[in-house]
Amino acid sequence: MREDVEALDISDVTANWVNAAVLQAQIDDRIKALADLAHTPLFFGRLDYLHPVGGELADGTQRPADAEGTKGTKDTEGAAAQQPLPEAAVQPLYIGRRHVHDAEGDPMVIDWRAPVSQPFYRASKQDPQDVGMRRRFGYTGGELTAYEDEHLSGPTGPSSPTGPTGAETDPAVTEATVSKLLQQEIERPRVGPMRDIVATIQPEQDEIVRAGLSGSVCVQGGPGTGKTAVGLHRVAYLLYAHRERLARTGTLVIGPNRSFLHYIEQVLPALGELEVQQTTVDDLVAGGHEVRGEDCAATAVVKGDARMAEVLRRAVRSHVTLPTEALMVVRGSRRWRVPAYELTEIVEELLARDIRYGAAREALPQRIAHTVLVRMEQAGEAPDDRVQDAVARSAAVKAAVKEIWPVVDPAKLVLRLLSDEAFLAEHAEGLLTADEQKLLLWAKPARSVRTAKWSAADLVLIDEAADLVVRTHSLGHVVVDEAQDLSPMQYRAVGRRCTTGSATVLGDLAQGTTPWATRSWAEALAHLGKPEAAVEELTAGFRVPREVIAYASRLLPAISPGLAAVESVRETPGSLVVREVADPAELTAAVVAACRASLAHEGSIGLIAADARVPVLAEALTEAGLPYLAPGEETTADSRLTLVPASLAKGLEYDHVVLDEPAAVVDGEPDERTGLRRLYVCLTRAVSGLTALHSAPLPEALATTGPETS
Numbered sequence: 036m037r038e039d040v041e042a043l044d045i046s047d048v049t050a051n052w053v054n055a056a057v058l059q060a061q062i063d064d065r066i067k068a069l070a071d072l073a074h075t076p077l078f079f080g081r082l083d084y085l086h087p088v089g090g091e092l093a094d095g096t097q098r099p100a101d102a103e104g105t106k107g108t109k110d111t112e113g114a115a116a117q118q119p120l121p122e123a124a125v126q127p128l129y130i131g132r133r134h135v136h137d138a139e140g141d142p143m144v145i146d147w148r149a150p151v152s153q154p155f156y157r158a159s160k161q162d163p164q165d166v167g168m169r170r171r172f173g174y175t176g177g178e179l180t181a182y183e184d185e186h187l188s189g190p191t192g193p194s195s196p197t198g199p200t201g202a203e204t205d206p207a208v209t210e211a212t213v214s215k216l217l218q219q220e221i222e223r224p225r226v227g228p229m230r231d232i233v234a235t236i237q238p239e240q241d242e243i244v245r246a247g248l249s250g251s252v253c254v255q256g257g258p259g260t261g262k263t264a265v266g267l268h269r270v271a272y273l274l275y276a277h278r279e280r281l282a283r284t285g286t287l288v289i290g291p292n293r294s295f296l297h298y299i300e301q302v303l304p305a306l307g308e309l310e311v312q313q314t315t316v317d318d319l320v321a322g323g324h325e326v327r328g329e330d331c332a333a334t335a336v337v338k339g340d341a342r343m344a345e346v347l348r349r350a351v352r353s354h355v356t357l358p359t360e361a362l363m364v365v366r367g368s369r370r371w372r373v374p375a376y377e378l379t380e381i382v383e384e385l386l387a388r389d390i391r392y393g394a395a396r397e398a399l400p401q402r403i404a405h406t407v408l409v410r411m412e413q414a415g416e417a418p419d420d421r422v423q424d425a426v427a428r429s430a431a432v433k434a435a436v437k438e439i440w441p442v443v444d445p446a447k448l449v450l451r452l453l454s455d456e457a458f459l460a461e462h463a464e465g466l467l468t469a470d471e472q473k474l475l476l477w478a479k480p481a482r483s484v485r486t487a488k489w490s491a492a493d494l495v496l497i498d499e500a501a502d503l504v505v506r507t508h509s510l511g512h513v514v515v516d517e518a519q520d521l522s523p524m525q526y527r528a529v530g531r532r533c534t535t536g537s538a539t540v541l542g543d544l545a546q547g548t549t550p551w552a553t554r555s556w557a558e559a560l561a562h563l564g565k566p567e568a569a570v571e572e573l574t575a576g577f578r579v580p581r582e583v584i585a586y587a588s589r590l591l592p593a594i595s596p597g598l599a600a601v602e603s604v605r606e607t608p609g610s611l612v613v614r615e616v617a618d619p620a621e622l623t624a625a626v627v628a629a630c631r632a633s634l635a636h637e638g639s640i641g642l643i644a645a646d647a648r649v650p651v652l653a654e655a656l657t658e659a660g661l662p663y664l665a666p667g668e669e670t671t672a673d674s675r676l677t678l679v680p681a682s683l684a685k686g687l688e689y690d691h692v693v694l695d696e697p698a699a700v701v702d703g704e705p706d707e708r709t710g711l712r713r714l715y716v717c718l719t720r721a722v723s724g725l726t727a728l729h730s731a732p733l734p735e736a737l738a739t740t741g742p743e744t745s
């Protein structure tokens with residue numbers, strides 16, 4: 036395929052050099068997209084259908100036009116059943132990251148996102164979806180080293196196509212236990228950024244990945260259930276199924292901070308999707324302002340409260356002044372008078388309509404001009420559109436509009452609300468208490484928008500105000516990860532970016548660590564403007580071994596009562612060590628020793644500690660000659676240890692985690708529940724092993740020794 040593209044001669048088909056350059060650029064992109072990746076095999080699965088599949092579905096180039104609502108399996112089944120071809124024509128289908136065809140153009144590998152690939156992820160013995168056998172291939176560094184077969188249905192019993200390293204899995208066993216290849220894939224040592232999971236997406240994950248574009252989805256899932264992975268694969272799927280629409284409207288992935296984005300940023304490019312924007316909520320609303328100030332928790336809570344939207348709405352609309360004087364327009368020798376009551380009618384009609392402040396302001400001159408025109412016609416004149424335009428642009432009308440409906444600068448408006456006690460009181464009346472208003476007011480009012488010390492929450496307010504003036508542009512699809520930490524006003528800001536599109540909201544209520552953390556998804560979705568979104572739950576845990584997640588889950592009753600514990604799919608005996616260091620003076624040395632011991636294993640090591648402990652540990656690691664990275668810096672084979680402040684651990688993972696002094700992690704937060712939630716996050720970052728070291732007493736739920744501790 037690459038050679039074909041490289042051999043293209045465009046000299047005869049391009050009319051001019053611009054066309055030639057554009058075409059050549061497209062060809063270069065295509066060649067790049069077809070490059071060999073040493074460690075990325077062309078296929079990872081095989082499906083043996085019982086009946087031939089329709090050609091247009093099977094070639095993997097056909098997009099599922101009706102992908103809306105493909106949460107069932109009917110489409111694929113139907114397609115397969117509709118196209119009965121002779122038995123002899125049944126060919127195994129190979130499933131891979133991209134479509135590959137041979138010299139004749141016949142498909143060799145089917146894109147994992149094609150409808151015909153869906154049974155690779157969903158078919159089971161109970162619901163074989165016309166598949167006789169499913170084969171999963173295992174690779175080590177790009178070399179095919181294993182395969183696993185499942186016989187799902189069909190006339191033949193289990194055959195034994197064993198290769199030198201092939202593993203014929205007993206189908207009965209496969210149904211009940213986790214595939215060995217899945218286990219190996221998860222435990223494959225981590226270096227570098229997050230990887231894709233195309234080869235091993237699980238059925239309940241696939242349902243979310245392939246849910247239709249028109250509906251919004253919210254996923255509640257405990258640590259390591261694959262929310263981030265699912266969200267990213269969903270974007271890749273949607274881009275495949277609705278490429279043209281989304282190319283026009285755009286897609287966006289929102290993550291909690293830049294180090295997290297850096298960790299996930301390679302997943303979509305690895306799936307061939309290079310055009311997806313990735314950002315944080317803070318950057319999304321920055322609008323050219325810089326965050327240079329910080330709010331205390333109480334102030335940030337008020338600023339993030341949805342009632343602020345109404346305060347801002349009132350404040351913006353308060354700029355409209357009902358006219359008290361008549362308007363006089365002079366045209367040639369004649370003067371036309373529009374009385375105040377008629378102007379008032381126009382203004383009230385615009386206020387009553389559901390349009391943005393700015394749009395109404397633009398409409399006002401034409402409305403006034405129209406009234407003048409009617410007057411002219413009544414007087415026997417025959418004015419045309421040009422006259423109306425001229426009146427609308429006349430100095431008198433301009434002056435009136437400036438008076439009645441002045442320009443509102445969103446940042447100046449927020450600046451005034453936060454500085455001018457009377458102005459705030461006027462618009463917060465009945466919405467915010469006097470104490471809440473006091474919390475909003477700056478101790479030292481800013482002089483100008485440029486010099487103001489804006490906080491992150493302030494910029495969200497400015498973004499809301501800006502949307503009241505001019506409608507925010509909506510994208511086709513937005514994925515928001517770690518959503519549980521968003522304030523209502525932040526949900527609104529995200530919702531504005533997908534008013535005409537849809538959203539995928541990913542989060543875990545138990546991991547909410549902001550003072551305004553989400554209490555219920557229904558509430559959050561209402562703020563987002565997608566109250567109809569379906570809430571799905573993921574409960575199977577892939578990252579954290581059973582012992583470790585069971586230990587961490589002891590915190591659940593205190594941090595998120597009613598939430599079910601994650602069921603880990605992996606048993607890793609000995610994965611949890613909780614050790615007391617009796618002498619606090621020796622804790623740091625013990626932690627450094629534990630890091631050194633962990634480095635004896637393959638893969639990434641994360642030393643997670645309360646933010647306040649980070650400087651001491653950094654110094655100790657340096658003294659011990661152990662180089663370390665900061666979160667967001669890429670691990671390599673030579674540099675595998677990352678020192679992670681607890682506040683940045685969310686969403687990240689390491690093969691081995693050393694957790695320093697859990698009590699300090701809890702104490703680092705303003706209240707105990709948030710502290711325990713932060714600790715829950717830190718306890719659930721390990722893929723293969725967690726070593727927790729403490730001198731201070733452990734939180735009560737973790738203190739009693741259970742079967743998990745040693």
Ligand SMILES: Nc1ncnc2c1ncn2[C@@H]1O[C@H](COP(=O)(O)OP(=O)(O)OP(=O)(O)O)[C@@H](O)[C@H]1O
Pocket residue numbers: 217220221230231232235236237240256257258259260261262263264265543546577578685686687688719
């Ligand atoms: N089906 C799967 N096959 C292989 N690996 C998987 C699968 N699902 C999830 N994983 C792996 O499990 C780990 C956790 O996934 P992910 O980070 O998406 O979870 P999460 O739910 O976002 O966790 P958190 O709540 O901690 O942010 C990742 O290494 C991911 O690649």
